[in-house]
Amino acid sequence: MMDQFVFAAEVVLNGLMTGVMYALVALGFVLIxxxxxxxxxxxxxxxxxxxxxxxxxxxxxxxxxxxxxxxLGTQIHHFGxxxxxxxxxxxxxxxxxxxxxxxxxxxxxHLVGQEPIILFMATIGxxxxxxxxxxxxxxxDIKTLDxxxxxxxxxxxxxxxxxxxxxxxxIDRLDLWATLIAVVLVAALVAFAQYTKQGRAMRAVADDHxxxxxxGISLRFIWVxxxxxxxxxxxxxxxxxxxxxxxxxxxxxxxxxxxxxxMLGGFTSIPGAIVGGLIIGVGEKLFExxxxxxxxxxxxxxxxxxxxxxxxxxxxxxxxxxxxxxxV
Amino acid sequence: xIYREAGDxxxxxxxxxxxxxxxxxxxxxxxVLAVAFGIIxxxxxDYWANAVLVPFLIYAIAALGLNIxxxxxxxxxxxxxxxxxxxxxxxYKLMTSFPGVSILIHILLAGGIxxxxxxxxxxxxxxxxxxxxxxxxxxxxxxxxxxxxxxxxFYNYSASGQITAPTREIxxxxxxxxxxxxxxxYLVCLVLAFLLAWVARNLTRGSIxxxxxxxxxxxxxxxxxxxxxxxxxxxxxxxxxFFIGIAGALLFAVYLGAAEVGEAFGINKSFLVLFMIIIxxxxxxxxxxxxxAFMVLLPVLLKNVLVGNLGWPTDLxxxxxxxxxxxxxxxxxxxxxxxxxxxxxxxxxxxxxxPFPH
Numbered sequence: 001m002m003d004q005f006v007f008a009a010e011v012v013l014n015g016l017m018t019g020v021m022y023a024l025v026a027l028g029f030v031l032i033x034x035x036x037x038x039x040x041x042x043x044x045x046x047x048x049x050x051x052x053x054x055x056x057x058x059x060x061x062x063x064x065x066x067x068x069x070x071x072l073g074t075q076i077h078h079f080g081x082x083x084x085x086x087x088x089x090x091x092x093x094x095x096x097x098x099x100x101x102x103x104x105x106x107x108x109x110h111l112v113g114q115e116p117i118i119l120f121m122a123t124i125g126x127x128x129x130x131x132x133x134x135x136x137x138x139x140x141d142i143k144t145l146d147x148x149x150x151x152x153x154x155x156x157x158x159x160x161x162x163x164x165x166x167x168x169x170x171i172d173r174l175d176l177w178a179t180l181i182a183v184v185l186v187a188a189l190v191a192f193a194q195y196t197k198q199g200r201a202m203r204a205v206a207d208d209h210x211x212x213x214x215x216g217i218s219l220r221f222i223w224v225x226x227x228x229x230x231x232x233x234x235x236x237x238x239x240x241x242x243x244x245x246x247x248x249x250x251x252x253x254x255x256x257x258x259x260x261x262x263m264l265g266g267f268t269s270i271p272g273a274i275v276g277g278l279i280i281g282v283g284e285k286l287f288e289x290x291x292x293x294x295x296x297x298x299x300x301x302x303x304x305x306x307x308x309x310x311x312x313x314x315x316x317x318x319x320x321x322x323x324x325x326x327x328v
Numbered sequence: 329x330i331y332r333e334a335g336d337x338x339x340x341x342x343x344x345x346x347x348x349x350x351x352x353x354x355x356x357x358x359x360v361l362a363v364a365f366g367i368i369x370x371x372x373x374d375y376w377a378n379a380v381l382v383p384f385l386i387y388a389i390a391a392l393g394l395n396i397x398x399x400x401x402x403x404x405x406x407x408x409x410x411x412x413x414x415x416x417x418x419x420y421k422l423m424t425s426f427p428g429v430s431i432l433i434h435i436l437l438a439g440g441i442x443x444x445x446x447x448x449x450x451x452x453x454x455x456x457x458x459x460x461x462x463x464x465x466x467x468x469x470x471x472x473x474x475x476x477x478x479x480x481x482f483y484n485y486s487a488s489g490q491i492t493a494p495t496r497e498i499x500x501x502x503x504x505x506x507x508x509x510x511x512x513x514y515l516v517c518l519v520l521a522f523l524l525a526w527v528a529r530n531l532t533r534g535s536i537x538x539x540x541x542x543x544x545x546x547x548x549x550x551x552x553x554x555x556x557x558x559x560x561x562x563x564x565x566x567x568x569x570f571f572i573g574i575a576g577a578l579l580f581a582v583y584l585g586a587a588e589v590g591e592a593f594g595i596n597k598s599f600l601v602l603f604m605i606i607i608x609x610x611x612x613x614x615x616x617x618x619x620x621a622f623m624v625l626l627p628v629l630l631k632n633v634l635v636g637n638l639g640w641p642t643d644l645x646x647x648x649x650x651x652x653x654x655x656x657x658x659x660x661x662x663x664x665x666x667x668x669x670x671x672x673x674x675x676x677x678x679x680x681x682x683p684f685p686h
Contacts, residue, residue, distance in 0.1 A: 039459050070640040110662040117404055118661055120459050121606055124599065125657025132650030140643060256595070259463045296478035305467035312456050312464060 011289045012282050017175035019281020020182045021240060025258040026265070026273035027186070028233040033267050034206040035226040038108065039120045042127035044255020046096070046231055049134045051238030051247045053095050055145050056138040057088040063137045085147040089235070096231030104224045131252060140249070145242035178240045185236060186274060189229075193270075202226060206268075260308035266318030275319060280304045332680050347529060364518055369511040377510035378583075384624045385517035386578045391604040391616035392528050393571025398602070399611035400532055401564035402544025403453050407465035409597035410472035411569050412576030413589050414442045417482050419577035420491045423504075424484055431496040431503060431581070435520070439574040445472075446569020453561050457547070469595055476589040492586040504581045513582050520578065524571055529613050531567065540564050541611070572601075603653065607660050609669025618668040626653065 025043060032040040056063070060079040068074060083091070107126060111119055193199040204212040205222045213219060241251050257280070265276025284303040292299045312318075336351045338344040348354040372381065390408060397403050418438035423431065449468040453461050476482050483491050495505030501512045531537050539560040542550035551557050580587045587593070600623060608619020627649055634645040664670055678685075 066641075066644055070638075070644055107658055107662070114661075114665070117458060117462075118665055120404075120462070121602070122658050122661045124602070125654045125661065127654070128599075128657065129651050129654025132647045132652075132654060135647035136644065136651065140647065256466065259466065263460060263463055298474060298478065302467065302470035302474050305463070305470055309452055309464045309467040312460060313452050316456050316460065 008286070008289065011285050014175075015282035015285030016278055017172070017179060017281070018285065019278035020175070020179045020274075021237070021244075021277075022254070022257055022261045022280055023274045023277025024178070024182050024185070024233065024237040024240060025254050026261040026277055027182075027189070027270065028230040028237065029258055029262055030267065030270055030273045031189070031226055031233065032230045035202050036108070036205070036223055037116060037119070038123065039116060039267070040230070041120060041123040041255065042130060043230065043234060043258065044252040045127040045130045045134075046099075046234035047238040047241065047254070048247070048249070048251040049099075049130050049238075050092055050096055050231065050235040051145055051242035051251060052134045052138045052143065054088055054092045054147070054235070054239065055143040055242070055247050057091050058083050058085065058147075061138060066139055067136055089147065089239075092235055093232055096235055097228045100227030100231050101224050103227055104220060108223060109220070127252070127255075131249070143242075143247040145239065145247050147239060147243070172244075174240070174244055181236060181240070182274075185233065186270065190270060198222075198225060257304055260304040263308040263312055263318055266320040269318070269320035272318060272320035280307070283307055347533075361522070364522075369515055372510050372514050374510045377514050379628055380624060382513050382517050382583050384621055385514075385521040386575050386583055387601065387604060387624060388617045388620040389517075389521050389524055389578065390572050390575035390601045391608065391620045392524060392613065393568045393575065394601050395605045395608075395610065395612070395616045396528060396532065396540070396571065397564050397568035399605055399609075399615075400537060400544060401540035401561065401568075402547075403450070403561060403564060404459060404462040405465040405568075406462050406595070406598045406602065407449060407468035407472075408572055408601045409593045409595055410469040411442050411446055411572040412579060412597060413472055413476055413593035414445045414569075415439060415573030415576030416580035416587060416593065417476050417491065417589070418442065418573065419581050420493065421482065421484075423494060423496060423581070427494070427496075431498060434496075435574055435577045435581070438577040439570040442573020442576065443566040443570040446565045446572070447562050450562055450565030450569075453565065454558060466595075469598055473589050473593060476593075488588075490586050490588050491580065493581040493584075496581075504585070506585065508582070516582055517578055520574060524574065525613055525617070528571070528616075532613070536560075536563060544611075603657055605667075606657060607667050609667030610665075612667070612669035614672065615667050615669030618672070622668065623653075 025047060028043045028046070029040055032038055032043070060081045060083060062068070062076050062079060065077050068076060103126065107122060108119075111122055191199075193203055201212070201217045202222055202225070204215070204217055205219060209219060212222075237254075238247075238251065241254060245251070258277075261276040261280050262273065263276075264279055265272025265274070284300045284307075287303050288297065288299050333350050336349075338349070343349075346354075348357050368381070390412060394405065394408055397405050415438045418441040419434050422429070422434040422437055426434070445468075449465065452464050456464055477489065483489055486492070493504040495502050495507060497503065498512075498516070502508045503512050503516045532540070539550070539555045540563075542553070542555050543557060543560045543564075547557055550560070576593065580592070584592060604619035604623045605616060606619070607622050608617070609615025630649050630652065631642070631645055634640045634648065635642055660667060
């Protein structure tokens with residue numbers, strides 16, 4: 001009995017850590033949705049793209065090497081240098097800002113005033129494009145990302161819990177760091193939104209585009225800014241997931257996992273993204289632990305969606321979302 | 329000069345309300361049908377059947393189905409791949425359980441079973457809308473794929489977890505299994521695509537189609553003028569899933585011959601069909617065909633150009649294809665949210681006025 005309970009506790013703890021990771025991706029969604037009403041399907045691919053760019057800059061890979069080689073018949077691969085992690089992260093952040101600018105300029109600007117579902121589909125197109133671009137630029141092989149974050153099982157926790165419960169908990173040190181970074185990130189974002197001039201402008205745009213325009217806030221600047229921040233959040237999420245499981249295509253699938261997280265938490269709420277992420281993380285781990293063996297396992301692929309689906313039927317706006325009022 | 333309605337008088341409501349009111353257009357339609365039924369089956373070879381025509385017809389059926397749901401009834405679905413899997417596994421179970429019954433009946437029954445599953449997953453649409461619903465249909469996609477992967481009964485306990493279509497015949501010609509000839513594959517798909525397109529056209533211009541469109545344009549207003557949202561939405565889900573189920577059944581039984589659910593009916597299939605209707609045109613029968621043709625031809629064309637002519641590696645070509653598809657989706661949404669169907673209509677308008685545009 002005690003064993004079962006301790007196992008379950010460990011499962012819950014690991015679920016919480018996974019939930020933090022989901023929340024990191026969901027955070028990028030919420031930011032963009034709040035400020036522009038765009039449901040950004042491409043957030044996961046943004047994370048993948050950021051992680052790919054980071055690894056490749058670190059390794060000094062030549063962009064479009066594959067394409068250039070194929071077109072010109074040359075044999076180039078690397079510049080022959082490696083870039084320190086901090087500088088590479090800064091450079092990647094710059095790339096993400098540039099990307100945000102281009103997305104605003106080439107896509108969003110032309111879709112102002114379209115229906116939300118059209119914007120959603122446009123971001124699916126964007127996701128495909130970015131995925132292809134990432135592969136063409138940096139190659140589609142699985143890359144290992146290492147920016148110096150500690151990894152492996154935390155010995156301290158294992159020893160401490162072994163002392164208390166007679167059973168050592170396995171907690172990945174990376175997950176602990178991810179939790180810490182997520183907390184700092186959320187605090188920074190909330191502070192930014194509440195206390196800075198740009199943050200207030202962002203909230204004004206989220207509230208009402210026209211009213212914000214009429215008091216002199218530049219919509220375009222805010223959108224570029226929000227997409228840049230979302231790109232930065234994607235970079236953080238990409239670093240975490242990339243360090244954990246390698247930089248590969250499946251990274252962009254965590255975006256799909258972030259959708260039920262959002263539906264639970266509500267599309268417009270930053271705390272909602274965190275709470276939703278934790279619920280999904282713990283829920284799917286516990287479900288897999290208790291029910292999974294009975295039905296053949298691998299329930300994690302669908303549990304989050306079905307949970308969100310059932311939840312939505314009872315509370316369509318999510319836990320913290322704004323109430324949906326419809327008028328004719 | 330000849331493309332106009334001048335002199336083409338209608339003397340009855342029936343003639344006035346027909347699908348192709350302009351004579352030239354009608355003739356064009358008959359010509360296409362005559363070529364498709366009368367000429368292509370005799371000249372088709374394996375390459376054209378497998379690379380272009382059969383997938384085109386099957387995806388056209390799937391696109392018709394999704395277009396009924398998304399284009400006409402306004403309910404966005406990302407569960408197409410999952411519903412196609414239902415059709416495929418239903419037809420597989422029927423084929424192996426009742427070998428004596430005609431494959432055509434099996435395919436139609438598979439559509440019916442998919443319709444039932446579609447209604448089940450359509451139930452939340454009564455409460456949730458827009459992309460909330462789109463995400464909810466992802467539940468269908470992932471759950472169904474997982475189900476077909478994990479429950480061995482669905483794949484008859486085969487060791488590989490794959491389903492393989494046994495040989496079945498219509499009128500003495502094999503239409504499924506390894507011995508199927510190209511014309512037989514093509515004709516089965518063509519007949520079904522033709523019939524289903526005809527059904528879709530007549531459903532969407534009748535009372536039920538107008539109810540769907542009313543729901544799409546504004547559901548509350550539609551409810552006030554007397555459209556029952558429950559029946560309208562669920563009927564859209566049922567009809568749409570019926571089409572998609574048949575497409576899934578054909579894709580597995582006639583085209584692929586063997587399938588593994590995660591690979592053949594994954595989330596990418598859902599997006600592929602969604603892209604077809606965006607590029608072809610939401611809410612248009614012609615658009616479903618145009619979009620399917622476009623998305624089937626594009627990879628073939630790119631492969632021929634990039635790999636065949638330029639000699640680039642295939643993986644690079646695949647990545648560039650992703651980029652092009654993504655860019656095209658965005659471009660279409662920006663330039664022409666109504667897709668190829670609208671472009672075609674604009675061209676026709678121009679042709680009607682030519683050479684005196686004012």
